[in-house]
Amino acid sequence: MLGVAGGIAAYKACELLRQLTESGHQVRVVPTAAALSFVGEATWAALSGQPVSTDVWTDAHEVPHVRLGREADLVVVAPATADLLARAAAGLADDLLTNVLLTARCPILFAPAMHTEMWEHPATQANVATLRSRGIVVLEPAVGRLTGADTGKGRLPEPAEIFAAAVRLLRRGADAAPDLVGRHVVVTAGGTREPIDPVRFIGNRSSGKQGYAIARAAVARGAKVTLVAANVGLPDPAGADLVRVETTEQLRQAVLAAASGADAVIMAAAPADFRPAEFVASKIKKVDGVAPTLELVTNPDIAAELGAAKPAGQVLVAFAAETADLERAVAAGQEKLLRKRADLIVVNEVGVDKTFGAEHNQAVILGADGIRYTLPELSKDDLADRILDRVVDRFA
Structure with a gap:
């Protein structure tokens, strides 16, 4: 079920609907009356290939206000306005969509969109x-351009990222509890860069894909997620608070700030172990083909x-x-x-053609309590859930 509330971002839900249907899902759209002022019923019907349900009175003999929620495998509301969130929280049932939310026994996903002041309001x-x-x-919600010239937090996350979150929930199944609700999870991703001069740096091959997969999985499991990303060119994961950094020291400062009060910190980034002892303020020139000596510090x-x-x-x-064998x-x-005093460590073999930038990963998870989980090659999304399973075990 795709619920659409009455906000200007309703037009973006058309792209989300297309991604859901093209990936093989059958989607019924339930727009509010206000949503139909932005995108008409004919558009939803054409994109979904299904009749559009708009009120509790049409086809009343089929009791749509009960049947639609019961039949759903997942309910996604995008955009979810401040008004819709308020009515859902209060348990109101004054239109078809809020009735669906009350009768659904499947996972429910809200993608909010509203002005910054509305999102930040205590109510x-x-x-x-x-x-x-x-x-x-x-x-x-994402940070970016809002209605008119306004910019701030409240923008609807990109449809592709809402789709990714929806797929995560569907894969976990209707009976999978959101076991990270109320938890704050900090995740790092990517590889840091240490500048040599204004145009050169020391870095590594980390793409950030595994860290982003962990962040998405934690969001889908109900966590508040802070993602500290170092030089990552991936789309922002929907639902995570993103902090961008470049150097290892910037990563350190951001993680120490975010980790205060966090329930879990997952260090999936690849910080540079060394940096130049001095930063040269202007580009280092090549003189007679002689390479300069670069002094490094830890x-x-x-x-x-x-x-x-x-x-x-x-x-x-x-x-x-x-880079050693397993x-x-x-x-x-x-x-x-032992040296880092961690609770868990994820060990994987890396190299030019292994792990970095790939869609799959093979790892061994070791625990401070002596446990060892040797995992087969998995997608980075699946490995993310295996890691979070072990984190949840530690909470228990």
């Missing part, structure tokens, strides 16, 4: 907290710093990217697990 925040406490996934170990100051109850997940990589990972 809206209280309504969002109420919905999340019931196990409903409410994405964080960067701080962010995960070890987090582990040394980890509050009781917080789960720290480190990563160990190794067993030597696991041995190195075990040493890092």
